[in-house]
Amino acid sequence: MMNPTFLYGTAWKEEETERLTRLAIEAGFRGIDTANQRRHYFEAGVGAAVAKAIADGLLRRDEIFLQTKFTYADGQDHRMPYDPNADVATQVQQSFASSLEHLQVASIDSYVLHGPSQRRGLGAADGEAWRAMESIHRSGRTRHLGISNVALDQLEELMRIAAVPPSFVQNRCFARTRWDRNVRAFCREHGIVYQGFSLLTANARELNHQDFWQIVERLDRTPAQVVFRFALQVGMLPLTGTTDPDHMREDLDIGSFELSGEDLGVIETIAG
Numbered sequence: 001m002m003n004p005t006f007l008y009g010t011a012w013k014e015e016e017t018e019r020l021t022r023l024a025i026e027a028g029f030r031g032i033d034t035a036n037q038r039r040h041y042f043e044a045g046v047g048a049a050v051a052k053a054i055a056d057g058l059l060r061r062d063e064i065f066l067q068t069k070f071t072y073a074d075g076q077d078h079r080m081p082y083d084p085n086a087d088v089a090t091q092v093q094q095s096f097a098s099s100l101e102h103l104q105v106a107s108i109d110s111y112v113l114h115g116p117s118q119r120r121g122l123g124a125a126d127g128e129a130w131r132a133m134e135s136i137h138r139s140g141r142t143r144h145l146g147i148s149n150v151a152l153d154q155l156e157e158l159m160r161i162a163a164v165p166p167s168f169v170q171n172r173c174f175a176r177t178r179w180d181r182n183v184r185a186f187c188r189e190h191g192i193v194y195q196g197f198s199l200l201t202a203n204a205r206e207l208n209h210q211d212f213w214q215i216v217e218r219l220d221r222t223p224a225q226v227v228f229r230f231a232l233q234v235g236m237l238p239l240t241g242t243t244d245p246d247h248m249r250e251d252l253d254i255g256s257f258e259l260s261g262e263d264l265g266v267i268e269t270i271a272g
């Protein structure tokens, strides 16, 4: 399938995960983001919703983009999808096998390293994890690899050591860094798709700015629609984890209007 233009995020939904994922599919989302990290995600709930939607004839497997993640032990709680005493490569293999079971599929579209093992630079564990992810990619069980929560220097380093480069970067996107401008520029140069999350929640102050509201009011759209449309026009693949069916429809309905170059400039620099 083609890469989707919007991802439905499934974090923090607990026992509502299956119901909300189903609602998102019904609303029209064709890209789903999850993680094999029970602390924040219920991956098996995502898998149940997708399997049921396919069984019900809502869509075929090849019409939905599925992305999940490998999360190191220090990002997990006691419910780990692997043996924490095993080496990192084994942990990746076990976590991935468990993801396929949870998702009830034979392969996925994107497998993401949830975050580097250290704040600056990459560690030995990251090289090991990436090699294990590459071998999963070579086996045909994921179409793409990705990395999340990554700084520019870490992404540059990954590009140097990777045999299979990332197709995706998934980062929290702050208006005050001009919406992660440096990482986005690097991604653009290297053909990597930038996935932005927390576009609404990380930018509450900026989205109250009167210059932003003028755009919202002139276009007669909601703030969320203007932010997501902005993301799309500057080349991002936005995520939304909304639990509200009206918001789901609102978020998907951003193809029917356009921001001018001037509007984009105002939003790009809204934090100064």
Ligand SMILES: NC(=O)c1ccc[n+]([C@@H]2O[C@H](COP(=O)([O-])OP(=O)(O)OC[C@H]3O[C@@H](n4cnc5c(N)ncnc54)[C@H](OP(=O)(O)O)[C@@H]3O)[C@@H](O)[C@H]2O)c1
Residues within 6 Å of the ligand: 008, 009, 010, 011, 012, 033, 034, 114, 148, 149, 170, 197, 198, 199, 200, 201, 222, 224, 225, 239, 240, 241, 242, 243, 244, 247, 248, 250, 251
């Ligand atoms: N890689 C990582 O480390 C990482 C970290 C965090 C998140 N993520 C991914 O990103 C996804 C999205 O997370 P997020 O941090 O961006 O927050 P989010 O879960 O999408 O939260 C958005 C908040 O804004 C509200 N909202 C109001 N109007 C909305 C609208 N029209 N559309 C959407 N939301 C609206 C939502 O409330 P309503 O529910 O009432 O709409 C919700 O409280 C997660 O589910 C996860 O998949 C990844």
